[in-house]
Amino acid sequence: MTNIVVAEGASAFMNPRAADRGAAYGAARSAILNADGFDHAEAAIGDWPDYRETPLLALPALAGRLGLGALAYKDESGRFGLGSFKALGGAYAVYRLIARAIAARHGISxxxxxxxxxxxxxxxxxxMTVTCATDGNHGRSVAWGAQLFGCRCVIYIHATVSEGRRAAIARYGADVVRVPGNYDDSVRHAAAEAERNGWTVVSDTTYESYRDIPIDVMHGYGVMAREVLRQMPEPPTHVLVQAGVGALAASVCAAFWLAWGPARPRFTVVEPVNAACLYQSGLAGHPVAVPGDLDTVMAGLACGEVSPVAWEILSAGADAFATVDDAFALEGMRVFADPSGGDPAIVSGETGASGLALLLATADSEPIREVLGLDGGSRVLLIGSEGDTDPAIYRQVVGRSADELRQ
Ligand SMILES: Cc1ncc(COP(=O)(O)O)c(C=O)c1O
Structure with a gap:
C-alpha cells in the first residue's frame, strides 16, 4: 500500500516504482531521450536568432523562510519573447519536421x-501546415515556429483557454479555433482535423504510433536543462518539476540523469489537485486518465492524460509525486513578486509558481517534507516554467503588471 501524506493544500507520496531502475529502465529511457537528441536540439536552437540562456536565480532569503539550505529558480519568463520554456519544444519540432521533409524530397541531409x-x-x-491542441503555451511555440520557418499553422484550444492566451497564439499568424470540451478533447479534435486535411500534428504528447514529434519536443526542452547544468557548479539535492502531460518533467529527468548519474537531484513531480494524472498513474502503477473539466488556475498543467513516453521515463524516474492547491500557486506568484531579504523580484505565472506553491503548502508539514526528503540542508531547484503568459490574469493576481514590477 502506498503511503499518501496529506497537508492542508498538498499531498505527496514516494514513488514505489523508483526501485525499478535497473539496466532495462536505463535502456528504455535512452531509447526515448538521449545525449544525441539533446545535442542536436542544443546545436539547432543555439543557431536561432536571439537565442540566449535564461537566468538561474538564487533566492537565499526565501530558502531560509522555507527551512531549506538553498533555493534556485530557473526563470523561463524571457525565453525567446514567448514567456515560457515551451518556446523550445514546439518550435524545435516544427523545425525538425520541415528539415526532414526537405531532406526526403531533395535526397540531402x-x-x-x-x-x-x-x-x-x-x-x-x-x-506545409502544422497543427496542435494547446492550453496556451505549446500552441504559442508551434505558431511561432511555423511563422519563423514559414509554414501554415492551425491551433485548437478548448473551452476554458483564456482570451489572453488565444490572442497570444494568434499574434504569430496562426488560425486559432476554439472547440468544446477539455484539453484532451481538443487533442483528439486536432488529430482528426489533421487526418482529414493532410496536416502534420505537432503535439507535446504521444499516442499510439505517434512518438517521434513529441520526442523532438522533449529534446527541445532539454536545452533548458542543459543550461541549468552549465549554471550550477554542483547539482542541487532536489528538483521540483510541474507536470501537465509530463513531457517537461521527463525531459528534465532524463537530462539530469544523463549528466549527473547517481549525483542527480531527488525528483518530485508537482501537479494541481484537479489535474493530477501523473500522481494518479503513480498510485496505479500505469497511466490513468483523470476525467472532468480539470479546472485549475495552473493552466499549463490542466491535462488529464499523461503522455505515454513521458510516463515510460517518469514511472521509475520520479522519486515522489505531489499535488498542490490553486491557492498556493497564486500565493507563490505574489511571494515571487514581493521578495524579502534582498532576493530578486520574479515574474512568475500560475504554472511557473507551482514548485514554490508546493514548498509554501508544505513548509510546516514535517511528514510531507520527509516524503519529499527536504530539510534545512536541502538545495532545491525550481523550474520557473513561465512568466506572465497571460498578462491580464497576472495583473489581477499580483496587483501590478510585469512591467511595473520590473521597474
Ligand atoms: C508554463 C508551463 N509549465 C509547465 C507545463 C507542463 O509541461 P508538460 O505538459 O510537458 O508536463 C506547461 C504545459 O503546457 C506549461 O505551459
Missing part, C-alpha cells in the same frame, strides 16, 4: 535552421 531561415526552400515550406 536535413538542412540547418539558417538554411531554411534564409528562404531557400520558401515555396515548399509554405505548402
Amino acid at each position: 536535413p538542412p540547418r535552421p539558417a538554411e531554411i531561415l534564409g528562404g531557400r526552400y520558401r515555396n515548399e515550406v509554405g505548402g
Whole structure:
C-alpha cells in the first residue's frame, strides 16, 4: 500500500516504482531521450536568432523562510519573447519536421535552421501546415515556429483557454479555433482535423504510433536543462518539476540523469489537485486518465492524460509525486513578486509558481517534507516554467503588471 501524506493544500507520496531502475529502465529511457537528441536540439536552437540562456536565480532569503539550505529558480519568463520554456519544444519540432521533409524530397541531409531561415526552400515550406491542441503555451511555440520557418499553422484550444492566451497564439499568424470540451478533447479534435486535411500534428504528447514529434519536443526542452547544468557548479539535492502531460518533467529527468548519474537531484513531480494524472498513474502503477473539466488556475498543467513516453521515463524516474492547491500557486506568484531579504523580484505565472506553491503548502508539514526528503540542508531547484503568459490574469493576481514590477 502506498503511503499518501496529506497537508492542508498538498499531498505527496514516494514513488514505489523508483526501485525499478535497473539496466532495462536505463535502456528504455535512452531509447526515448538521449545525449544525441539533446545535442542536436542544443546545436539547432543555439543557431536561432536571439537565442540566449535564461537566468538561474538564487533566492537565499526565501530558502531560509522555507527551512531549506538553498533555493534556485530557473526563470523561463524571457525565453525567446514567448514567456515560457515551451518556446523550445514546439518550435524545435516544427523545425525538425520541415528539415526532414526537405531532406526526403531533395535526397540531402536535413538542412540547418539558417538554411531554411534564409528562404531557400520558401515555396515548399509554405505548402506545409502544422497543427496542435494547446492550453496556451505549446500552441504559442508551434505558431511561432511555423511563422519563423514559414509554414501554415492551425491551433485548437478548448473551452476554458483564456482570451489572453488565444490572442497570444494568434499574434504569430496562426488560425486559432476554439472547440468544446477539455484539453484532451481538443487533442483528439486536432488529430482528426489533421487526418482529414493532410496536416502534420505537432503535439507535446504521444499516442499510439505517434512518438517521434513529441520526442523532438522533449529534446527541445532539454536545452533548458542543459543550461541549468552549465549554471550550477554542483547539482542541487532536489528538483521540483510541474507536470501537465509530463513531457517537461521527463525531459528534465532524463537530462539530469544523463549528466549527473547517481549525483542527480531527488525528483518530485508537482501537479494541481484537479489535474493530477501523473500522481494518479503513480498510485496505479500505469497511466490513468483523470476525467472532468480539470479546472485549475495552473493552466499549463490542466491535462488529464499523461503522455505515454513521458510516463515510460517518469514511472521509475520520479522519486515522489505531489499535488498542490490553486491557492498556493497564486500565493507563490505574489511571494515571487514581493521578495524579502534582498532576493530578486520574479515574474512568475500560475504554472511557473507551482514548485514554490508546493514548498509554501508544505513548509510546516514535517511528514510531507520527509516524503519529499527536504530539510534545512536541502538545495532545491525550481523550474520557473513561465512568466506572465497571460498578462491580464497576472495583473489581477499580483496587483501590478510585469512591467511595473520590473521597474
Ligand atoms: C508554463 C508551463 N509549465 C509547465 C507545463 C507542463 O509541461 P508538460 O505538459 O510537458 O508536463 C506547461 C504545459 O503546457 C506549461 O505551459
